[in-house]
Amino acid sequence: MKYVHTNIIARDWRSLTQFYIDVFECQVAPPERDLHGTWADQLTGINNVRIRGAHLRLPGYTNGPTLEIFQYEPKAEGENEPAVNRPGYSHIAFEVDSVEEVLEKLLQHGGQKLGEVIHNQVPGVGTLTAVYARDPEGNIIEIMHWDR
DSSP states (O other), X not given: OOOOEEEEEOSSHHHHHHHHHHHHOOEEEEEEEEEESHHXXXXXXXXXXXXXXXXXXXXXOSSSOEEEEEEEESOOSSOOOOOTTSSSOOEEEEEOSOHHHHHHHHHHTTOEEOSOOEEEEETXXXXXXXXXXXXXXXXXEEEEEEEO
16 A cells, blocks of 8 residues: 545646645646546546646655646535644645745745744754745645754
8 A cells, every 4th residue: 555646626727736846846747637538527426527637746756646736627616715723634744944935935926824933842853843824725735844
């Protein structure tokens, strides 16, 4: 058994994909996806579904898990913005060399800071520097660094 990917459903998959490339140095794992047909309808339970998007290689991995960014047609009705304390998936995390530098890059590319940058000593582990932020579509990202 192995973990293979995490999926984000985007309003604009191309724009959101570019955000993760620009800010977190992800790379596209070809080919782009354009999924449709009877099998896709059966898999999703949505009639006449069309799913477009891409898989992104995550930084630090060449053949590891990917971040899958898809856009569905038809789009779901209504939206619930992700929240740190809402049941279900909360966030994805990236360990970086400088939390402040990556946060600034995120802000420059249309993201938003969600909380404050913290520095917390964890006994036996080290000092954690971290912040929660949102990508341009509101998905939550943890930007973190450990000094061990």
